[in-house]
Amino acid sequence: MLFVNHEPMGIALVGMSGKDQPMMEMFLKRQWSSQYVVVPDHLAKLCILDLDGFEGKDLLQKQQSQYTDRPLIVLSVRNTSIDGARVLRKPLKIELLKQTIDICRSEILQNQIKIETPKSEKERIVRVLPRSRPVQQKTGNAEHNLIVSDKNIRRLSLPSAASQARIIQSTCGKSKHKDSNQLATTDRVDYYNHESNFQEILKNAMELSRSHKKPVHLVFQDNKSITLLPKSNQCLNAINDSKLKPRCLLKLNSDQVKIVISDYSESQLRMSCDTNPQPLDALLWKVSLWSSRGRLPLGISEELNIGIRQWPNLTRMLAIPEFIRIAALWSKNPISLTKTIELLRIETGYVYAFFSACHAVGLIQYHSSYQQPSKQTESAPNEVANTGLLRRILRRLQSI
Amino acid sequence: MAEHKIIFTGPVGAGKTTAISVLSDIAPITTDEVASDMTKNLKQQTTVAMDYGLMRINGSERVHLYGTPGQERFNFMWDVLTQGGLGLVLLIDNSRKEPFQDLYFFLDAFKSFIHRTAISIGITRMDEKSQPQIDDYHREITSMGWPVLPIMEVDAREKEDMSMLVQSLLYTIDPTVTE
Numbered sequence: 001m002l003f004v005n006h007e008p009m010g011i012a013l014v015g016m017s018g019k020d021q022p023m024m025e026m027f028l029k030r031q032w033s034s035q036y037v038v039v040p041d042h043l044a045k046l047c048i049l050d051l052d053g054f055e056g057k058d059l060l061q062k063q064q065s066q067y068t069d070r071p072l073i074v075l076s077v078r079n080t081s082i083d084g085a086r087v088l089r090k091p092l093k094i095e096l097l098k099q100t101i102d103i104c105r106s107e108i109l110q111n112q113i114k115i116e117t118p119k120s121e122k123e124r125i126v127r128v129l130p131r132s133r134p135v136q137q138k139t140g141n142a143e144h145n146l147i148v149s150d151k152n153i154r155r156l157s158l159p160s161a162a163s164q165a166r167i168i169q170s171t172c173g174k175s176k177h178k179d180s181n182q183l184a185t186t187d188r189v190d191y192y193n194h195e196s197n198f199q200e201i202l203k204n205a206m207e208l209s210r211s212h213k214k215p216v217h218l219v220f221q222d223n224k225s226i227t228l229l230p231k232s233n234q235c236l237n238a239i240n241d242s243k244l245k246p247r248c249l250l251k252l253n254s255d256q257v258k259i260v261i262s263d264y265s266e267s268q269l270r271m272s273c274d275t276n277p278q279p280l281d282a283l284l285w286k287v288s289l290w291s292s293r294g295r296l297p298l299g300i301s302e303e304l305n306i307g308i309r310q311w312p313n314l315t316r317m318l319a320i321p322e323f324i325r326i327a328a329l330w331s332k333n334p335i336s337l338t339k340t341i342e343l344l345r346i347e348t349g350y351v352y353a354f355f356s357a358c359h360a361v362g363l364i365q366y367h368s369s370y371q372q373p374s375k376q377t378e379s380a381p382n383e384v385a386n387t388g389l390l391r392r393i394l395r396r397l398q399s400i
Numbered sequence: 401m402a403e404h405k406i407i408f409t410g411p412v413g414a415g416k417t418t419a420i421s422v423l424s425d426i427a428p429i430t431t432d433e434v435a436s437d438m439t440k441n442l443k444q445q446t447t448v449a450m451d452y453g454l455m456r457i458n459g460s461e462r463v464h465l466y467g468t469p470g471q472e473r474f475n476f477m478w479d480v481l482t483q484g485g486l487g488l489v490l491l492i493d494n495s496r497k498e499p500f501q502d503l504y505f506f507l508d509a510f511k512s513f514i515h516r517t518a519i520s521i522g523i524t525r526m527d528e529k530s531q532p533q534i535d536d537y538h539r540e541i542t543s544m545g546w547p548v549l550p551i552m553e554v555d556a557r558e559k560e561d562m563s564m565l566v567q568s569l570l571y572t573i574d575p576t577v578t579e
Contacts (some may be wrong), residue, residue: 075476321567328571389404393404394577396456
C-alpha cells in the first residue's frame with residue numbers, strides 16, 4: 001500500500017492563483033505539519049480545487065473524469081452542488097475547511113483507497129516536494145540566511161537609559177515606587193495647581209484662538225513667542241524644549257506672558273517663521289506633562305472612575321512605554337487611578353502624569369461605576385496569547 | 401519551535417511592506433513569481449504578494465509578520481491567513497481619495513478576527529495630506545459601533561512608530577503584562 005497512517009498525505013491544490021496557493025500551503029503546514037504535503041496533481045490522495053480560478057470548470061471536468069475515486073473539495077463563490085465533491089463556499093471558514101479535510105482523510109483511511117501508482121512514483125514524491133512549495137522554500141532560505149549569515153539581522157540599538165530617565169523625571173517626577181500596602185493611601189497624593197501656570201495660559205489662548213478663528217501669539221518677556229494656528233490645529237514654536245520646560249513649573253501672570261490676536265493669516269505666518277509647525281495638542285500634552293511631573297491636577301480624586309474617549313496620538317506626542325499600557329487599560333473599562341496603579345503595578349507618577357496630559361487635551365471621560373477589567377481575548381481561549389509570550393514580544397519591540 | 405504571527409493589512413501603498421521590513425530581523429520576502437501554466441497566457445509574472453518578515457524574540461521563538469496582498473479588495477483566503485494570528489495591524493493611507501471607505505472595508509473584512517484578537521490602526525502619509533485628522537478617524541470608528549481602538553499617525557519607515565503601533569496592539573490584548 002502506498003499510503004499508510006503515519007505518512008503525510010499528498011494534497012493537490014488545483015486552479016489556485018499564485019497568491020492563494022502559498023496561503024493554503026501555509027495553512028496546511030500550520031494546521032497539520034506532519035500530516036499533509038502539497039504534491040503534484042497526479043500524486044495526490046485528495047484534491048482542493050478553486051472553481052473560480054482560471055479555467056476552473058475545465059479543471060473540474062478533468063478531475064471528475066481522471067480521478068473518479070479521489071475525494072475532491074471544491075471552493076467556489078457560488079452556492080452550488082457538484083456530484084462527488086464537497087463544495088465549500090467562499091469566503092472560506094477555517095473550521096469548515098478543517099472539518100472537511102479531516103472527513104476526507106478519515107474516508108481515505110477507512111476505505112483504504114488505492115490509487116494505482118507505480119512504486120517509483122513514491123520516490124518522486126520526495127523529489128518533487130521542494131519545487132512544489134514556493135513560499136515555504138523562500139521562507140526556508142531566509143531562515144537559512146539568518147542562521148548562516150547575520151548580515152541580514154538588523155542591528156538594533158538600545159534606547160539610551162539616561163535619556164529615558166530624563167524624560168521620565170521631567171514628565172512623571174522622581175521615582176516613587178509604592179508597595180501594595182501604600183497604593184490606596186490618599187494622603188500621599190501630590191497635586192499641582194494647573195490654573196496658575198503656563199498650561200492654563202496656553203489652554204486659554206487655544207480657546208481664544210479657536211473662538212476668534214484667528215492665529216494667536218503667546219509672547220514671553222524675552223520676546224520669544226509661540227503662535228497658535230487654529231485652522232490647521234498647529235503651532236509655530238520658537239522656544240526650544242529646554243527653555244520651555246522650566247517655564248511650565250513657574251507661576252506666570254498676564255504680564256509675563258502676553259496673549260495677542262494676530263491680524264496675519266496662517267499662511268503668512270508660516271512663511272515668515274523658520275520653525276516647523278507642530279500639532280497644537282502635542283504642545284499642550286507636553287506642557288501638561290512638564291507641569292505635572294507626576295502630580296495630579298488640583299481637585300481630582302484618585303478614586304474617580306475614568307476612561308479615555310479615544311487613544312492619544314502617542315507616536316506624535318511625548319510618551320514613555322507605560323503610557324501605552326495605561327491607554328490600553330483606560331480604553332477598555334472605567335477604572336480609578338488607584339486601581340490602575342494596583343492592576344498595572346506601576347509608579348503613581350506615570351499614571352498621574354498620563355492622566356494630567358489626557359485631562360488637558362480633553363480625552364478623559366468620567367464614569368459612575370467600576371468594571372472589572374477583562375482581556376479582549378477571553379471569549380476565544382484557543383487564540384489567547386499567553387502573558388509570557390506578549391511580554392517577550394514587547395521586550396523585543398521596546399528594544400527598537 | 402514556537403511560532404506566532406501578526407497580520408498587517410491595508411490598501412495598496414499604505415506601507416505594509418515597509419512596516420514589515422522595519423520590524424523584521426530578516427530581509428522581507430516580497431516576490432514576483434513566474435506565472436504557472438494556467439496563468440502564463442495572461443501574464444509572464446504574477447505577484448505572490450504575501451509580504452513576509454520575521455522577528456526573533458527569544459532563542460528559537462519567533463514571530464512571523466505577514467502582510468496581506470494589498471492590491472485585492474477582497475480575498476477569500478484572508479480567514480486562512482489570519483488563523484492563529486495574535487492580532488491585526490491595519491494601515492490606512494490618508495492620501496487616498498476615500499480613506500474612510502478603506503477603513504470600513506478592512507474593519508468589516510476582518511471583523512471576526514478582530515473580535516477574537518485585537519487591532520491597532522496606523523494612519524500613514526498624513527504629511528502628504530493632513531485631512532482627515534486622527535480625531536476624524538476616532539469619530540468614524542465610534543459611529544460604526546466599535547469600542548475605543550488605538551489609532552495613531554505613523555510613518556511606516558520609522559521603526560519607533562511601528563514599534564509603538566504593535567505595542568499598542570499587544571497591550572490591548574492584555575494591558576497588565578509587565579516586563
